[in-house]
Amino acid sequence: MNNKLYYSIITLLCFTLNSYAQIDSTLIKPGSDTTKRSLMNLEAIHNRPFTNIGNTPAALGGYMESNWQYLSTEGVSEGHQFQFRRLTLFTSATITKRIKFLAEIEFEDGAKEIAIEFAALDIELSPLLNLRGGMIVNPIGAFNENHDGPKWEFTDRPLAMTNMLPATWSTPGFGIYGKKSFNKWMASYEFYLSSGFDNSIIENSENKTFLPATKQNKNRFEESENGTIFTTTKFAVKNNKWGEIGISHMGGIYNKYRDEGIDIDDKRRVNIYAIDFNTQIPNTKTFVTGEFAWVFVDVPETYSQQFGTKQQGGFIDIVQPLYTRKVLDWNNATVNLSVRIEYVDWNKGRFKETGHQIGDEAWSFMPGISFRPSQKSVFRLNYRYLKTRDLFQNTPERTDALIVGISTYF
Amino acid sequence: MKKTNTLIIILAGILCSVACQKILPAAPEDHDLLDGSVQGLNNEQAARFGRGDLTFNNKIFTSETGLGPIFVATSCGSCHPGDGKGHPFTSLTRFGQTDDTGNKFHTQGGPQLQNRALPGYQPETIPPGATFSTFTPPMVTGLGFLDLVSDADILAMAKKNENNIDGIRGQPNWITLPSYIKPKENAIARYDGKYIARFGLKASVYDLLHQTVEALNQDIGITSIYNPIDQWSGQPIEPEILASEVHNLVFYLQTLKAPIQRNPENHTIKAGKSLFKSIGCEGCHRETLKTGTSLITALNKVEFHPYTDLLVHDMGSELDDKYTEGTAKTSEWRTAPLWGLGLVKNSQGGKYFLMHDGRAKSIEEAILLHGGEAKVSRDRYKELPNEDKSQLTAFLESL
Numbered sequence: 001m002n003n004k005l006y007y008s009i010i011t012l013l014c015f016t017l018n019s020y021a022q023i024d025s026t027l028i029k030p031g032s033d034t035t036k037r038s039l040m041n042l043e044a045i046h047n048r049p050f051t052n053i054g055n056t057p058a059a060l061g062g063y064m065e066s067n068w069q070y071l072s073t074e075g076v077s078e079g080h081q082f083q084f085r086r087l088t089l090f091t092s093a094t095i096t097k098r099i100k101f102l103a104e105i106e107f108e109d110g111a112k113e114i115a116i117e118f119a120a121l122d123i124e125l126s127p128l129l130n131l132r133g134g135m136i137v138n139p140i141g142a143f144n145e146n147h148d149g150p151k152w153e154f155t156d157r158p159l160a161m162t163n164m165l166p167a168t169w170s171t172p173g174f175g176i177y178g179k180k181s182f183n184k185w186m187a188s189y190e191f192y193l194s195s196g197f198d199n200s201i202i203e204n205s206e207n208k209t210f211l212p213a214t215k216q217n218k219n220r221f222e223e224s225e226n227g228t229i230f231t232t233t234k235f236a237v238k239n240n241k242w243g244e245i246g247i248s249h250m251g252g253i254y255n256k257y258r259d260e261g262i263d264i265d266d267k268r269r270v271n272i273y274a275i276d277f278n279t280q281i282p283n284t285k286t287f288v289t290g291e292f293a294w295v296f297v298d299v300p301e302t303y304s305q306q307f308g309t310k311q312q313g314g315f316i317d318i319v320q321p322l323y324t325r326k327v328l329d330w331n332n333a334t335v336n337l338s339v340r341i342e343y344v345d346w347n348k349g350r351f352k353e354t355g356h357q358i359g360d361e362a363w364s365f366m367p368g369i370s371f372r373p374s375q376k377s378v379f380r381l382n383y384r385y386l387k388t389r390d391l392f393q394n395t396p397e398r399t400d401a402l403i404v405g406i407s408t409y410f
Numbered sequence: 411m412k413k414t415n416t417l418i419i420i421l422a423g424i425l426c427s428v429a430c431q432k433i434l435p436a437a438p439e440d441h442d443l444l445d446g447s448v449q450g451l452n453n454e455q456a457a458r459f460g461r462g463d464l465t466f467n468n469k470i471f472t473s474e475t476g477l478g479p480i481f482v483a484t485s486c487g488s489c490h491p492g493d494g495k496g497h498p499f500t501s502l503t504r505f506g507q508t509d510d511t512g513n514k515f516h517t518q519g520g521p522q523l524q525n526r527a528l529p530g531y532q533p534e535t536i537p538p539g540a541t542f543s544t545f546t547p548p549m550v551t552g553l554g555f556l557d558l559v560s561d562a563d564i565l566a567m568a569k570k571n572e573n574n575i576d577g578i579r580g581q582p583n584w585i586t587l588p589s590y591i592k593p594k595e596n597a598i599a600r601y602d603g604k605y606i607a608r609f610g611l612k613a614s615v616y617d618l619l620h621q622t623v624e625a626l627n628q629d630i631g632i633t634s635i636y637n638p639i640d641q642w643s644g645q646p647i648e649p650e651i652l653a654s655e656v657h658n659l660v661f662y663l664q665t666l667k668a669p670i671q672r673n674p675e676n677h678t679i680k681a682g683k684s685l686f687k688s689i690g691c692e693g694c695h696r697e698t699l700k701t702g703t704s705l706i707t708a709l710n711k712v713e714f715h716p717y718t719d720l721l722v723h724d725m726g727s728e729l730d731d732k733y734t735e736g737t738a739k740t741s742e743w744r745t746a747p748l749w750g751l752g753l754v755k756n757s758q759g760g761k762y763f764l765m766h767d768g769r770a771k772s773i774e775e776a777i778l779l780h781g782g783e784a785k786v787s788r789d790r791y792k793e794l795p796n797e798d799k800s801q802l803t804a805f806l807e808s809l
Contacts, residue, residue, distance in 0.1 A: 072435065074435070074437060074438060075436045075438065076437060199529065200472075202529070203472045203473050203474075203477075203528070204472060205470040205475075207470040207484055207485065207488065255529060264530050265529055265530045300527075302526065302527045302531075302533045303526060303527065303528070303529060304481075304484065304526045305499065306483070306484060306488065351497075351499045352499075353497075353498040353499050353501065354497075354498050356759065356761075359759070390491060391491075391497075391499070392491060392497045392499070392757070392758065392759035393759045393760065394491065394492070394756055394757055394759055394760065395756060395760070398435055400435060
């Protein structure tokens with residue numbers, strides 16, 4: 001019932017604020033430039049290169065990612081791996097004025113996994129109040145909404161965002177969002193009601209609390225296991241000079257606490273908090289992008305501490321454009337040097353038996369070099385140095401990898 | 411200009427392929443690892459070892475694959491990480507038996523406490539009046555060798571102690587075999603039909619099939635055709651694991667290599683070894699045993715060095731938890747094999763948790779906890795000058 005109240009208040013608030021705002025259709029206009037300074041993370045979904053189909057209101061686009069990888073853990077290697085990570089197709093259509101539809105369909109690892117990552121109808125009432133419904137990507141952190149391969153200088157997605165947070169995380173749901181600009185400042189909000197996680201986050205073959213485990217549940221698009229609502233809320237501000245910062249929350253009850261009308265367990269919540277930022281240092285033109293998240297799960301006392309109640313992790317990317325010049329017929333070809341530093345702790349806490357810290361952690365350091373013939377495509381060479389430590393904090397295992405990959409919009 | 415570009419690309423390509431071999435780290439030395447199979451497995455055996463390895467280390471049971479509903483841990487590997495000694499977090503608690511008349515708490519969840527439960531279930535608690543003991547998981551390497559020591563050899567070791575002047579005695583632990591276990595060839599039964607058991611900290615488990623079936627059932631809550639009783643309901647249920655997977659696990663345990671001593675020729679280590687023998691530690695921690703016949707060449711009729719006699723010994727009141735199994739007395743424990751002792755920190759989070767319940771935080775503490783039949787040799791250890799003590803420790807850490 002609190003959820004309902006919250007929702008009504010926000011809606012009301014937006015309507016009042018909104019009556020003065022001007023109508024600005026950039027929010028749901030496709031085909032804008034990916035590097036545009038006036039854009040914020042929440043617009044990433046629509047802000048992709050599309051090709052219009054003749055005179056129809058429909059547009060098509062997509063991207064693909066493919067790698068060669070040589071990886072070795074403590075001297076043991078699986079040899080050369082050629083990987084077709086994913087092919088994503090998107091299509092968008094302006095149905096009538098102020099009403100737009102966009103769908104994103106992803107084929108991962110060949111066609112082993114096919115997922116509708118996004119398929120939603122957007123209705124713009126005003127820049128400050130847009131309605132969205134369908135299959136949405138929840139705005140938890142920034143990576144989840146802004147995950148397209150060609151936008152990043154690294155062959156792998158950030159560990160904490162995909163193996164702690166469940167990016168790409170999409171759920172059936174409805175919500176509102178909006179944006180307002182004041183001179184050099186912009187502010188945005190997003191608020192969604194959607195389905196959420198299930199018991200598998202603490203009962204899975206990863207042997208750890210693992211939010212992405214819910215993705216295996218193919219029924220989750222039809223039926224919520226416990227019939228409760230998850231909320232996702234995000235606020236972000238951006239300054240033309242200083243960059244963008246966002247804070248977000250996603251939470252709800254994950255467990256099946258009632259069966260056929262009989263209470264079988266307490267209601268147990270999962271709460272996720274995230275902070276994300278991105279900026280470009282004016283003098284050096286260095287891009288800095290980062291995100292950090294905290295996960296809190298109410299795990300039953302009588303269950304195993306193998307499954308943590310607290311997790312945290314994040315990443316920071318530093319990308320330094322080395323030079324931009326004409327190469328062959330590419331006018332603005334760029335070479336970037338980059339590094340990503342990452343960390344995840346899947347189980348923060350202490351053993352009841354010994355009082356010692358629980359491990360289950362990973363750190364990674366990934367330098368790389370990338371070449372972009374244009375903003376739409378990237379060739380990347382990354383070296384990865386990854387250390388993972390088990391539950392008992394035994395000597396960490398070292399993994400080294402050399403990865404060459406391409407990723408491109410088309 | 412164009413030429414240099416092409417050249418750079420070609421050079422980069424060569425660099426990449428060379429780099430794979432260069433930047434990527436080398437594997438650790440075999441003697442620094444516990445996992446890995448015995449030498450000389452044929453391809454079929456190696457593949458089977460691999461399948462067992464996967465089940466042991468990577469198969470995580472969930473409620474969907476049969477976990478619990480009451481259990482202690484979710485996989486073999488969670489308790490025996492890297493095949494090594496486990497952490498107190500995965501210790502087992504057993505309760506309810508004080509002498510050889512058996513467990514008096516079978517109807518109340520005995521002998522093993524399943525102290526964890528799936529959401530929606532209640533784990534067990536120790537019933538009032540039951541005494542209990544805590545068991546830290548031992549390492550599981552080299553067990554194929556121990557499995558092949560003949561009953562006659564074990565009895566001979568017990569007999570040899572009859573007149574030991576240090577007061578060392580030791581006896582085998584005799585158990586009634588569960589129906590699914592066949593006695594080994596050359597097995598020696600006692601007058602009452604009981605057989606010599608050798609695995610587990612009280613040596614109350616007959617062989618590796620027995621150990622695997624009970625570990626699945628009691629530790630993880632996985633029923634098999636061998637033991638179909640569900641711990642929670644006490645009723646037989648459908649098997650939750652294939653018999654073939656159980657046998658792969660057993661094969662894996664049989665063919666895990668024995669820990670390899672590091673620097674055996676080192677001067678200090680050699681000095682430590684002779685001290686170990688001269689102060690009487692070897693009276694129980696027998697250096698050399700031999701296997702019987704086996705189809706696996708590496709295990710067939712060989713000598714090996716586990717530093718145990720597979721007998722249970724009275725270790726004094728301090729280690730007496732008033733709980734036992736089989737015919738062992740509550741103060742009796744199986745001589746802990748000392749091979750691999752120097753590697754146990756690698757799986758216990760860089761620390762030592764020694765003796766059956768992990769209460770000793772260093773090798774020295776473990777030695778000082780020895781009482782009963784080991785009192786004489788412990789006292790000799792106490793009298794040693796510090797230099798000798800550190801030589802002894804260096805030897806133990808090399809194992």
